[in-house]
Amino acid sequence: MLGIPLKYNVRNLFVRKVTTTLTVLGIALVVAVFLCVMALGEGLTNVFAASGSEKNVLVLRQNSQSELQSGLGRDQIPLIRALPGIEKDSDGKPLVSAELVVVLNLDKRDGGSSNVTIRGVEEKGMALRPQMKLTEGRTFVPGTSEVIVAEGVAKRFKGAELGQEIRFGAYRWKVVGHFDAGGTAPDSEIWTDSEGMLNTFQRGGFSSVLARTTDRAARDLFVAGVAGDARLALEGKSERAYYDAQTSTAAPIKFLGFFVGIVMAIGACFGAMNTMYAAVSSRTREIATLRALGFSRLSILVSFVLESIALAFLGGVVGCALAFLLVKVALSGVTGTTNFATFAEVVFAFRLTPQLLLTGILFSLVMGFFGGLFPAARAAFTKITAALRQVG
Amino acid sequence: MAEPLIRIENVVKQYTRDTQVLTVLDGLSLEVEKGDFVALMGPSGSGKTTLLNLIAGIDRPTSGRILVGADEVSAMSEGALARWRSENVGFIFQLYNLVPVLTAFENVELPLLLTRLSKAERKKQAETALAVVALSDRLDHYPRQLSGGQEQRVAIARAIATDPALLVADEPTGDLDSKSGEEILVLLERLHSEFGKTIVMVTHDPKAAARAHRLVHLDKGVLKEDVRAKGEKGEIGVAAAAAIAAGR
Ligand SMILES: Nc1ncnc2c1ncn2[C@@H]1O[C@H](COP(=O)(O)OP(=O)(O)OP(=O)(O)O)[C@@H](O)[C@H]1O
Ligand SMILES: [Mg+2]
Numbered sequence: 001m002l003g004i005p006l007k008y009n010v011r012n013l014f015v016r017k018v019t020t021t022l023t024v025l026g027i028a029l030v031v032a033v034f035l036c037v038m039a040l041g042e043g044l045t046n047v048f049a050a051s052g053s054e055k056n057v058l059v060l061r062q063n064s065q066s067e068l069q070s071g072l073g074r075d076q077i078p079l080i081r082a083l084p085g086i087e088k089d090s091d092g093k094p095l096v097s098a099e100l101v102v103v104l105n106l107d108k109r110d111g112g113s114s115n116v117t118i119r120g121v122e123e124k125g126m127a128l129r130p131q132m133k134l135t136e137g138r139t140f141v142p143g144t145s146e147v148i149v150a151e152g153v154a155k156r157f158k159g160a161e162l163g164q165e166i167r168f169g170a171y172r173w174k175v176v177g178h179f180d181a182g183g184t185a186p187d188s189e190i191w192t193d194s195e196g197m198l199n200t201f202q203r204g205g206f207s208s209v210l211a212r213t214t215d216r217a218a219r220d221l222f223v224a225g226v227a228g229d230a231r232l233a234l235e236g237k238s239e240r241a242y243y244d245a246q247t248s249t250a251a252p253i254k255f256l257g258f259f260v261g262i263v264m265a266i267g268a269c270f271g272a273m274n275t276m277y278a279a280v281s282s283r284t285r286e287i288a289t290l291r292a293l294g295f296s297r298l299s300i301l302v303s304f305v306l307e308s309i310a311l312a313f314l315g316g317v318v319g320c321a322l323a324f325l326l327v328k329v330a331l332s333g334v335t336g337t338t339n340f341a342t343f344a345e346v347v348f349a350f351r352l353t354p355q356l357l358l359t360g361i362l363f364s365l366v367m368g369f370f371g372g373l374f375p376a377a378r379a380a381f382t383k384i385t386a387a388l389r390q391v392g
Numbered sequence: 393m394a395e396p397l398i399r400i401e402n403v404v405k406q407y408t409r410d411t412q413v414l415t416v417l418d419g420l421s422l423e424v425e426k427g428d429f430v431a432l433m434g435p436s437g438s439g440k441t442t443l444l445n446l447i448a449g450i451d452r453p454t455s456g457r458i459l460v461g462a463d464e465v466s467a468m469s470e471g472a473l474a475r476w477r478s479e480n481v482g483f484i485f486q487l488y489n490l491v492p493v494l495t496a497f498e499n500v501e502l503p504l505l506l507t508r509l510s511k512a513e514r515k516k517q518a519e520t521a522l523a524v525v526a527l528s529d530r531l532d533h534y535p536r537q538l539s540g541g542q543e544q545r546v547a548i549a550r551a552i553a554t555d556p557a558l559l560v561a562d563e564p565t566g567d568l569d570s571k572s573g574e575e576i577l578v579l580l581e582r583l584h585s586e587f588g589k590t591i592v593m594v595t596h597d598p599k600a601a602a603r604a605h606r607l608v609h610l611d612k613g614v615l616k617e618d619v620r621a622k623g624e625k626g627e628i629g630v631a632a633a634a635a636i637a638a639g640r
Contacts, residue, residue: 002506003505004505005498007498015492285487289485289489289491291474292450293503293506294476294479294506295474296475384445384450385445388489391487
């Protein structure tokens with residue numbers, strides 16, 4: 001035994017073109033907004049999730065939440081270097097980089113200004129971050145005021161093109177290269193030599209030390225070594241754990257996405273419900289006829305819920321297309337937001353993943369289901385004899 | 393006398409609005425033989441449609457019993473009744489009640505979706521039904537592309553698609569001009585004589601009633617007259633029908 005064929009519902013959607021179009025657009029808008037906010041959250045999560053290696057250990061002063069709050073004396077660096085567990089590079093030197101992080105407020109190209117992280121690194125700074133690649137120019141020469149700039153930063157800030165000068169107060173840095181860090185944290189940074197930076201900013205010490213350990217056991221050994229030396233008063237965290245903690249920046253955005261999405265979805269549900277109520281009351285005699293022919297209440301209910309879901313599905317597809325266009329055209333390239341842990345700008349791209357699109361479609365189906373349930377129940381409980389008396 | 397297909401025993405149908413009770417059928421008893429063609433006449437509001445709906449199992453009596461064949465229709469559950477209708481009753485309505493978004497073929501196929509037939513069998517059966525009503529050339533036409541008479545013929549094809557024993561028709565010619573109405577009556581007569589359908593038809597029109605073999609006259613919810621045709625063709629005849637309709 002079959003139910004009422006789906007073509008019956010689909011054709012009815014196309015019969016009432018205007019209401020169908022309006023309802024579809026309403027649902028599409030909700031899905032598009034939801035997807036854009038979620039794509040923003042997804043982009044941010046990606047920045048932090050992709051950053052940080054399991055084997056890398058970030059050494060900070062005890063109880064520091066971020067590199068900005070941390071500080072290490074110059075004299076502590078050799079002690080850290082001497083700890084066991086550190087991997088050696090192919091040239092035999094330990095994979096360690098003592099780094100200095102400063103946040104500068106730089107002028108943007110489109111007016112205004114924003115905070116950018118400038119990071120001083122040692123020789124192995126880049127080797128410690130395998131996703132990093134120079135895309136243009138060359139790397140800086142240690143001891144000079146040369147810098148390399150992330151491409152995302154270069155696009156957004158003044159003086160960051162190759163050969164130009166970045167200015168901040170009396171400071172000048174010559175841009176000699178651009179790099180790409182594959183969507184990880186350095187994509188929001190400007191890099192230079194840490195020794196040179198200590199001089200420039202007249203600092204007595206570094207912010208952090210990043211070290212690569214050989215394996216998990218070595219990592220634990222190294223972390224224990226850092227904690228065990230009372231002279232240090234430092235702690236080592238896995239780089240991955242450090243960035244995971246920073247992902248909290250994305251959490252409120254995702255929450256916002258869900259919140260806005262759900263509030264708007266309730267509105268769209270009522271839209272679909274209205275449309276379906278109108279559809280049911282204009283087809284009362286038709287429904288009674290189907291019941292007289294022997295279709296059960298359940299098959300009427302299912303039929304009208306499916307009609308509502310089909311309606312919402314159209315909305316979902318249009319919404320996905322809309323979000324796709326928006327992200328590709330209007331929100332293309334990179335965008336910045338403030339990392340609430342470091343208060344520096346984080347550069348990221350909207351990421352509209354296939355999973356997100358699928359979520360958008362499912363989201364629309366859920367709207368269709370709830371919007372259609374009550375009208376379908378009304379249809380299913382149509383009183384046959386009374387409805388057959390209706391004319392028109 | 394042939395065995396009865398429909399047995400109506402002491403049926404009362406009342407509607408209660410606020411405190412007022414409206415008795416539409418008042419202890420009515422009636423039997424309809426298998427293979428009979430019965431016309432139900434009576435003034436407006438006399439309970440014809442109500443009685444037809446009870447026989448067809450889309451309504452329930454306040455009291456009394458209705459049996460169709462061996463099935464006690466008045467005692468069935470909602471779900472069982474729906475299944476029973478799909479197997480035993482063909483409906484013909486005054487306003488045809490075709491589904492506008494479905495083609496003639498799809499409308500006729502609709503009741504067949506409730507059977508266990510395969511797609512090919514459904515196709516064959518729907519096409520046969522449309523051939524009986526002489527609309528084989530209109531399978532893909534939508535109701536709005538058909539005349540009223542053609543729409544009613546599609547509706548008749550839908551009613552006979554599952555080959556039910558009983559056809560119920562409420563004013564099947566009520567919305568048609570006399571020529572189209574005549575075609576429908578000829579068709580019903582054929583379904584009765586050639587296919588052996590039991591037909592119960594509500595009508596105001598003496599010319600339609602004249603085609604029937606038995607005429608039941610309702611008035612204020614009770615049987616007023618019950619006339620059986622005699623003679624060769626077994627039809628009531630226009631004169632007798634007109635006389636009964638006029639209440640003489
Ligand atoms: N759902 C209902 N609630 C209350 N009264 C009803 C209801 N359905 C029918 N009636 C009343 O029952 C009576 C009989 O109605 P019915 O439709 O059976 O008459 P009928 O003989 O078919 O009339 P007509 O020739 O006008 O079609 C009428 O007075 C009608 O108003
Ligand atoms: Mg009536």
